[in-house]
Amino acid sequence: MPVKLIDLSHTIEDGMITYKGLPAPVICDYLSRENSRALYEPGTEFQIGKIEMVANTGTYVDCPFHRYADGKDLSEVELKRFAHLEGIVVTVDHSKGIAIGKSFFENMDVNGKAVLVNTNWSRHWRTDAYFENHPFLTEEAAVYLRDRGALLVGIDSHNIDDTRTRSRPVHTTLLKAGILIVEHLCNLDQLPARDFYFNAVPPKFKGVGTFPVRAYAELAASR
Numbered sequence: 288m289p290v291k292l293i294d295l296s297h298t299i300e301d302g303m304i305t306y307k308g309l310p311a312p313v314i315c316d317y318l319s320r321e322n323s324r325a326l327y328e329p330g331t332e333f334q335i336g337k338i339e340m341v342a343n344t345g346t347y348v349d350c351p352f353h354r355y356a357d358g359k360d361l362s363e364v365e366l367k368r369f370a371h372l373e374g375i376v377v378t379v380d381h382s383k384g385i386a387i388g389k390s391f392f393e394n395m396d397v398n399g400k401a402v403l404v405n406t407n408w409s410r411h412w413r414t415d416a417y418f419e420n421h422p423f424l425t426e427e428a429a430v431y432l433r434d435r436g437a438l439l440v441g442i443d444s445h446n447i448d449d450t451r452t453r454s455r456p457v458h459t460t461l462l463k464a465g466i467l468i469v470e471h472l473c474n475l476d477q478l479p480a481r482d483f484y485f486n487a488v489p490p491k492f493k494g495v496g497t498f499p500v501r502a503y504a505e506l507a508a509s510r
Contacts, residue, residue, distance in 0.1 A: 289507075289508035289509075290505045290506065290507065290508055291505070291506050291507065291508045292503050292504070292505060293474060293477050293478060293483075293503060293504040293506065294474060294501075294502075294503050295346070295403075295472045295473060295474050295475065295478075295485075295487075295502040295503055295504060296345065296346040296472070296473065296499075296500065296501050296502045296503070297345050297346050297409075297412055297471055297473055298345075299312060299314075299340075299344055299345040299499060300312075300314070301313060301314040301315070303344075303345075303413065304413075305343060305344050305345055305347075305471060306343055306418075306445070306446075307418050309341050309343055309344075310340070310341060311340075312338060312339065312340035312341075312344050313337075313338070313339040313340070314336065314337075314338050315336070315337050316334060316335070316336060316337065317335045317336060317337035318333065318334065318335040319334060320332040320333065320334050323335075342495055342496075342497040342498050342499075343497050344499055345471060345499040346469065346470070346471045346472055346473070346487075346499060346500060346501075346502050347469070347470060347471065347489075347497050347498055347499045347500060348369065348467055348468065348469050348487050348489050348497065348498065348500050348502075349458065349462060349467065349468040349469075349470070349496065349497050350364045350462070350467055350496050350497070351364075351462045351463070351465055351496065352494075352495070352496030353458070353462060353496030353497045354455075354458050354459060354462040354463070354496070355462060355463065358462060358463075358465075358496065359465070360492070360493060360494055360495055360496055361489050361490065361491060361492045361493075361495050361496065361498055362491045362492060362493045364467070366488070368438065368439070368467060369467070369486065369487055369488040369489065369500075370486045370487075370488050371484050371486060371505075372400065372401040372438055372439055372484060372485045372486070373399065373400050373401070373484060373485075374400060374401040374402075374403055374478075374481070374483050374484060374485035374504060375395060375396075375397065375400050375401075375402055375403070375480060375481045376403050376404075376405050376475055376478050376479070376480050376481070377391055377392060377395065377402060377403070377404050377405065378405045378475075378476075378480075379391055379404060379405065379406050379422060381406055381408075381422045385420055385421065385422045385423060386422075386423065386425050386449070387404060387406075387422055387423065387424045387425065387428055388425045388427055388428050389425070389427045389428045389430075389431035389432075391404075391428070392428060392431055392432060392435075393431070397432055397435050397436065397437040398435055398436035398437070399436055399437075399438055400437060400438060400439075401437075401438060401439040401440075401441065401485040402432060402437045402439070402440050402441070403440075403441040403442075403443075403469075403472065403475055403478070403485065404422075404424070404440070404441065404442040404443070404444075404475075405443060405475035405476060405478075406421075406422040406442065406443055406444050407443070407475075407476060408421055408422055408443055408444035408445070409443040409444070409471075409472065409473035409474070409475075412471075412473065417445055418445055418450075420451075421444040421445040421446065421450070422442070422444045423442075423444065423446060423447060423448055423449045423450075423457070424440070424442070424447050424448070424457045425456075425457075426456035426457060426460060428457075429456065429457040429460040429461055430460055432461070432466070433460055433461060433464045433466060437466055438466060438467070439466060439467040439468070439469065439485070439487075440461055440466060440467075440468055440469075441468070441469035441470070441472050441485070441487070441502070442469075442470060442472065443471070443472040443473055443475050444470075444471075445470075445471070446470060447461075447468055447470055467487075469487050469500065469502060472502060478504050478506070479506065482506065482507070483504045483505060483506040484504065484505040484506075485502070485503075485504055486502065486503055486504070486505070487500040487501075487502040487503075488500060488501075
């Protein structure tokens with residue numbers, strides 16, 4: 288059956304800040320096209336890029352090693368946990384408050400699913416407003432999602448936890464249970480509430496618990 292792909296990732300650019308206090312990526316040439324010409328026959332040239340960045344850049348996935356030294360890193364999490372996950376979207380109106388409690392999820396079947404929280408906060412991407420007073424999940428919501436079998440939880444805001452404090456109960460609860468987290472999503476308003484598949488596959492790095500992904504959804508082309 289033909290499928291439609293919806294890109295849910297931000298573009299990573301040189302100098303872009305994802306999280307205040309963490310350095311921006313440096314994206315440049317290791318070997319420029321001009322310099323490569325001396326290595327090949329006339330008319331043949333290549334570019335080899337060089338990227339320097341922290342793992343928490345752009346749209347990224349967190350796995351247990353990010354929070355726990357004995358948790359699974361990117362190379363140890365099974366591929367099936369990142370790809371072709373049945374997804375649901377929970378749309379949140381945060382005009383009455385930024386804390387997202389368990390009541391938003393109580394009437395939904397989250398078992399075995401990627402639960403994506405659409406707050407529309409991604410509209411502030413690359414502005415100062417993105418970092419301040421952003422929507423987040425409560426610890427009670429995280430416990431609820433854990434106990435009801437969610438496989439992955441994603442959000443389109445600055446952090447799944449409340450960054451106004453130093454506590455990170457949502458990361459702690461979900462990653463302890465092996466539930467993956469995807470932060471800094473976008474375009475969630477383009478998805479239906481259900482009947483799609485979610486993908487967010489990172490490179491297979493050893494000793495790393497977080498890395499950028501090209502997150503996207505698959506849905507029937509007729510939708």
